[in-house]
Amino acid sequence: QKEVEQNSGPLSVPEGAIASLNCTYSDRGSQSFFWYRQYSGKSPELIMFIYSNGDKEDGRFTAQLNKASQYVSLLIRDSQPSDSATYLCAVNPLSGGGADGLTFGKGTHLIIQP
Amino acid sequence: GAVVSQHPSRVICKSGTSVKIECRSLDFQATTMFWYRQFPKQSLMLMATSNEGSKATYEQGVEKDKFLINHASLTLSTLTVTSAHPEDSSFYICSAHTRDPTDTQYFGPGTRLTVL
Numbered sequence: 001q002k003e004v005e006q007n008s009g010p011l012s013v014p015e016g017a018i019a020s021l022n023c024t025y026s027d028r029g030s031q032s033f034f035w036y037r038q039y040s041g042k043s044p045e046l047i048m049f050i051y052s053n054g055d056k057e058d059g060r061f062t063a064q065l066n067k068a069s070q071y072v073s074l075l076i077r078d079s080q081p082s083d084s085a086t087y088l089c090a091v092n093p094l095s096g097g098g099a100d101g102l103t104f105g106k107g108t109h110l111i112i113q114p
Numbered sequence: 115g116a117v118v119s120q121h122p123s124r125v126i127c128k129s130g131t132s133v134k135i136e137c138r139s140l141d142f143q144a145t146t147m148f149w150y151r152q153f154p155k156q157s158l159m160l161m162a163t164s165n166e167g168s169k170a171t172y173e174q175g176v177e178k179d180k181f182l183i184n185h186a187s188l189t190l191s192t193l194t195v196t197s198a199h200p201e202d203s204s205f206y207i208c209s210a211h212t213r214d215p216t217d218t219q220y221f222g223p224g225t226r227l228t229v230l
Contacts, residue, residue, distance in 0.1 A: 034218060043207045043224040044158065088157065101148050101160040101173070102209075102219065 002027045004091050006105035014113050019076040021108050023089030026070070033065055034090040035074045037083075038107065044088055048074065079112045086110070117141050118210050120222035127198055128230055135193045135225045137208030143188035144210035148219060149181070152205040164191040198229045 003026040013019040021035075032051050036044035050056045050063040050072070062075040072091075076083055086107040092100050117140040127133050137147055145166045150158040162183055163171040170183035182194040191210075195202055205226055209219040 032217075036221075041226075043221040046218060046220065049218055101163050102158075103160070104157040106157040 002030075002091070002093070002103045004089055004103050004105035006087075006089050006108050008106055009109040010111050011108055012111045012113055013079050015079060015081060017079055019079045019083065019110055019112070021074040021076075021087050021089075021110065023072045023074075023105055024070055025072070025089075025091045025103075027091065027093055027103075028067075028070060030067075030070075030091045030093050032092040033063070033072045034092070034102065035061075035063060035072075036088040036090060036104075038086045038088055040086075047087075076110075081112045081114050084110060084112045116212055116214075116220045118208065118220050118222040120208055120225050122225060123223060124226045124228075126228045126230065129199050130197055132194055132196045133198055133227060135195075135206055135208075135227075137191045137193070137210070137222050139189045139210040139212070139220075142210070142212050142214065144191075144212060145188060146211040147185060147191040148209045148211070149183060149191075149193050150207045150209065152207060152224075158207060161193075195227065198227070200229045203227055203229045 005024045034049045035047045037047050038044045048063045050065045056063045060077045064073045086109050088107045089105040090102040119138045121136045147164040149161045152158045161176045164183045164185040166185045172178045185191040207224040208222045
């Protein structure tokens with residue numbers, strides 16, 4: 001059974017600091033990885049995706065992937081109160097990205113303290 | 115680009131009735147759409163994969179006769195919850211697959227279903 005594990009939090013980070021969110025997955029054959037942000041009562045919004053080992057940066061966000069350790073992380077630099085949300089890690093077994101149903105973790109609730 | 119809409123956004127119905135939820139990709143064609151369900155404080159759980167012009171593929175434990183999926187065109191998939199019961203109350207979210215601008219899924223805004 002495919003599993004994606006995240007610490008549910010809440011993770012509390014001061015405004016302006018770096019927020020670090022972690023995710024592990026059980027299916028070693030997984031090929032593509034996604035981070036979504038979900039505000040309460042809303043649907044998920046894509047933040048980043050990563051396919052290859054290493055780091056991928058997009059603005060204040062950096063995704064990190066280590067397939068050997070089956071570990072994905074998301075760093076948010078210069079955290080803002082508007083970043084307060086639940087962050088969902090999602091895994092797709094196919095290298096084609098979004099062409100298969102995603103397996104989601106339960107999400108980490110992030111709180112940015114002003 | 116890559117906008118997905120859902121209708122209705124919220125529905126309240128009596129137990130035993132059927133409810134239809136529409137999912138549309140507004141500015142792209144999606145041969146594959148997905149239906150997820152999210153209970154309070156839980157993660158999204160994939161219910162089924164909807165392929166245009168063919169039968170949907172359901173995840174284990176999801177009753178295909180209860181959750182009817184129709185993907186009649188490249189921009190529209192519908193989910194019908196038949197004979198809904200209070201335990202079906204949940205947040206139903208669809209997504210559509212596209213490779214432009216990125217190869218991923220984009221989610222609709224969700225439908226909050228409450229069965230009394």
